[in-house]
Amino acid sequence: MTGTAPAPFTADDYRGRRERAARAAADAGLAGLLVAPGPDLVWLTGYAPPAETERLTLLVLVPGQDPVLVVPALEAPDAAKAVGMPGLALRDWTDGKDPYAATAALLDASGRFGISDNAWAMHLLALQKALPGTSYASLTDALPMLRAVKDRAELELLAAAGAAADATFEEIRKVPFGGRRESEAAADLAHLLRRFGHSQVDFTIVASGPNGANPHHEVGDRVIERGDMVVLDFGGLKDGYGSDTSRTVHVGEPTEEERRVHDLVREAQEAGYRAVRPGVACQEVDRAARAVIAEAGYGEYFIHRTGHGIGVTTHEPPYMIEGEEQPLVPGMCFSVEPGVYLPGRFGVRIEDIVTVTEDGGRRLNDTTREMVIVD
Amino acid sequence: MTGTAPAPFTADDYRGRRERAARAAADAGLAGLLVAPGPDLVWLTGYAPPAETERLTLLVLVPGQDPVLVVPALEAPDAAKAVGMPGLALRDWTDGKDPYAATAALLDASGRFGISDNAWAMHLLALQKALPGTSYASLTDALPMLRAVKDRAELELLAAAGAAADATFEEIRKVPFGGRRESEAAADLAHLLRRFGHSQVDFTIVASGPNGANPHHEVGDRVIERGDMVVLDFGGLKDGYGSDTSRTVHVGEPTEEERRVHDLVREAQEAGYRAVRPGVACQEVDRAARAVIAEAGYGEYFIHRTGHGIGVTTHEPPYMIEGEEQPLVPGMCFSVEPGVYLPGRFGVRIEDIVTVTEDGGRRLNDTTREMVIVD
Numbered sequence: 001m002t003g004t005a006p007a008p009f010t011a012d013d014y015r016g017r018r019e020r021a022a023r024a025a026a027d028a029g030l031a032g033l034l035v036a037p038g039p040d041l042v043w044l045t046g047y048a049p050p051a052e053t054e055r056l057t058l059l060v061l062v063p064g065q066d067p068v069l070v071v072p073a074l075e076a077p078d079a080a081k082a083v084g085m086p087g088l089a090l091r092d093w094t095d096g097k098d099p100y101a102a103t104a105a106l107l108d109a110s111g112r113f114g115i116s117d118n119a120w121a122m123h124l125l126a127l128q129k130a131l132p133g134t135s136y137a138s139l140t141d142a143l144p145m146l147r148a149v150k151d152r153a154e155l156e157l158l159a160a161a162g163a164a165a166d167a168t169f170e171e172i173r174k175v176p177f178g179g180r181r182e183s184e185a186a187a188d189l190a191h192l193l194r195r196f197g198h199s200q201v202d203f204t205i206v207a208s209g210p211n212g213a214n215p216h217h218e219v220g221d222r223v224i225e226r227g228d229m230v231v232l233d234f235g236g237l238k239d240g241y242g243s244d245t246s247r248t249v250h251v252g253e254p255t256e257e258e259r260r261v262h263d264l265v266r267e268a269q270e271a272g273y274r275a276v277r278p279g280v281a282c283q284e285v286d287r288a289a290r291a292v293i294a295e296a297g298y299g300e301y302f303i304h305r306t307g308h309g310i311g312v313t314t315h316e317p318p319y320m321i322e323g324e325e326q327p328l329v330p331g332m333c334f335s336v337e338p339g340v341y342l343p344g345r346f347g348v349r350i351e352d353i354v355t356v357t358e359d360g361g362r363r364l365n366d367t368t369r370e371m372v373i374v375d
Numbered sequence: 376m377t378g379t380a381p382a383p384f385t386a387d388d389y390r391g392r393r394e395r396a397a398r399a400a401a402d403a404g405l406a407g408l409l410v411a412p413g414p415d416l417v418w419l420t421g422y423a424p425p426a427e428t429e430r431l432t433l434l435v436l437v438p439g440q441d442p443v444l445v446v447p448a449l450e451a452p453d454a455a456k457a458v459g460m461p462g463l464a465l466r467d468w469t470d471g472k473d474p475y476a477a478t479a480a481l482l483d484a485s486g487r488f489g490i491s492d493n494a495w496a497m498h499l500l501a502l503q504k505a506l507p508g509t510s511y512a513s514l515t516d517a518l519p520m521l522r523a524v525k526d527r528a529e530l531e532l533l534a535a536a537g538a539a540a541d542a543t544f545e546e547i548r549k550v551p552f553g554g555r556r557e558s559e560a561a562a563d564l565a566h567l568l569r570r571f572g573h574s575q576v577d578f579t580i581v582a583s584g585p586n587g588a589n590p591h592h593e594v595g596d597r598v599i600e601r602g603d604m605v606v607l608d609f610g611g612l613k614d615g616y617g618s619d620t621s622r623t624v625h626v627g628e629p630t631e632e633e634r635r636v637h638d639l640v641r642e643a644q645e646a647g648y649r650a651v652r653p654g655v656a657c658q659e660v661d662r663a664a665r666a667v668i669a670e671a672g673y674g675e676y677f678i679h680r681t682g683h684g685i686g687v688t689t690h691e692p693p694y695m696i697e698g699e700e701q702p703l704v705p706g707m708c709f710s711v712e713p714g715v716y717l718p719g720r721f722g723v724r725i726e727d728i729v730t731v732t733e734d735g736g737r738r739l740n741d742t743t744r745e746m747v748i749v750d
Binding site for chain 1: 411425427428429449450452470490491492493494495496497498499500511512513515516589590591593679680690
């Protein structure tokens with residue numbers, strides 16, 4: 001049941017990523033990277049233990065040294081099978097031994113290290129105790145763009161995940177909404193995502209009527225009514241890579257105002273998408289989408305950032321947000337998802353995953369962005 | 376989709392737990408407890424956000440102060456609905472604000488704090504930066520017995536989870552094993568656990584023939600053969616509380632040696648169970664089970680501790696292991712699971728959850744411990 005990433009990567013792909021990561025660490029003035037189970041470890045080794053636990057598993061990447069995976073002895077046989085293991089030394093430890101001493105022996109006792117955001121506090125505390133002269137920065141603070149630029153195989157997997165999400169939308173638009181609970185439509189979305197190849201469903205937001213005005217509303221027991229706008233926002237992982245798309249549908253005929261707001265969000269999403277090209281700062285994508293909504297007088301109702309990166313997780317850098325000056329690079333993938341939220345009334349959000357190409361952007365979602373009328 | 380613990384606890388139950396935890400912190404010389412999403416937070420508040428993320432959610436329990444839950448504004452409405460929220464102040468923060476400064480303002484700038492084992496390193500690093508004079512210990516190091524003694528409602532939930540695991544065993548023993556893959560039998564176990572009320576399946580170990588000699592083998596593609604011993608070890612969460620039981624079955628008639636080893640493990644399990652009573656040190660349970668196996672000459676083949684606690688997680692303190700001098704207290708719940716593992720040949724493990732009563736122990740699993748012959 002322990003998994004290796006099902007992605008079609010070779011040992012050389014993983015080795016190349018580790019080499020790039022070690023170089024990036026050195027360039028950032030770090031003595032090394034300490035990678036706990038989670039997306040970074042999957043990306044660097046193909047190894048995904050079933051869960052992060054109190055037993056230390058840690059990839060130690062020190063520039064100029066051979067990389068080492070510290071792993072509990074009981075889990076070593078599974079780790080050894082991971083596709084990315086060639087070129088990586090396994091250092092296993094048995095219950096009762098001190099894995100922190102073994103890890104400390106690999107590290108510069110006065111170095112600064114990047115450590116996975118989600119590494120457990122108990123592991124960090126034990127390392128700090130073993131090596132009081134070291135200091136640490138979270139990996140996202142230290143190397144935010146580590147996984148941001150996708151290679152061709154990754155782009156293919158993201159495109160396939162996007163296509164599966166699109167197929168999900170094409171099916172969900174056929175089901176009846178009026179008279180059913182949000183939670184029932186959400187269960188349909190989860191079922192469809194799995195049917196189209198997702199192994200993990202991360203979110204299935206169904207936000208009807210006034211619930212749509214809360215961008216964080218996930219799903220509830222509200223019965224969807226005729227005349228409701230319904231925000232659908234769903235995604236997860238297919239073959240180890242993420243999907244995330246939003247469309248806003250209407251149960252029966254919309255009012256003129258509902259149409260106008262939907263058109264506005266569609267234009268904002270289009271403007272965000274058109275802003276995408278190499279060298280443009282992330283914040284420019286946010287500004288482009290936001291300007292459309294602000295000019296129409298709805299600026300105060302667009303209350304979140306325009307987008308987030310996607311890859312082996314469904315939310316990661318780069319963020320399309322005011323203040324993010326990181327220039328776009330071909331291969332980056334992220335959402336463009338402006339919205340308008342009218343408190344107590346309704347909300348609209350339209351979202352595609354977009355990847356940066358040599359001369360612009362390419363959408364990985366392509367269902368209609370016109371308002372879809374459902375039953 | 377965000378959850379509150381489905382357990383039948385009242386606001387007063389949660390308040391009482393927080394008060395006990397704050398007293399325990401003070402007794403341990405801590406300036407407070409910092410509790411991240413996960414089992415401790417569920418136990419102290421009934422609140423379970425869907426996942427721990429880069430957005431800080433943290434319960435701040437400082438002896439003598441009102442407890443505070445720091446929570447992202449978008450998640451505050453869900454948090455407010457948790458059963459344990461009365462008596463707990465919500466301090467919400469919006470994207471772009473600094474939640475660490477807000478948290479730091481609640482803390483003694485030179486205090487020592489207990490922090491959840493699984494709190495994210497990025498959050499701990501940010502707190503250390505905001506308050507350089509503070510120091511930290513993981514909650515399991517600082518207060519290992521915080522959740523160890525269960526109250527009556529918790530014991531009822533653990534008993535119900537155990538009964539569901541037992542019902543699973545009664546069904547799985549009827550299915551054919553020979554000729555099927557371990558992974559197929561594991562899928563049956565998962566299905567049955569859910570059918571009998573589990574909302575979460577944590578493990579479904581099916582270790583046949585030589586795989587049974589690796590106590591950490593979970594499941595694989597090996598086709599189970601006639602003549603195999605098969606270790607089954609399965610559990611998860613039902614209504615927020617854990618199950619975990621193991622039985623070893625045989626496909627067709629066992630050999631005389633297989634019977635002898637199975638009988639030996641059964642006697643060891645019985646001896647461990649009989650050692651349970653208030654005031655006895657945890658390590659005595661381990662010693663009692665281990666002595667039976669050692670006296671029969673199989674000591675070197677019993678290669679793990681005898682047991683672990685169970686509650687809102689399926690693995691937690693107290694541990695039944697040599698060196699653990701913690702005395703047993705009525706209400707503690709833990710596994711008693713000796714095993715014998717003969718490399719390259721087969722393994723046997725028998726496991727029940729046992730709770731400490733006023734005058735001994737009571738098993739929460741009660742399927743037969745005789746060897747079951749399956750098809």
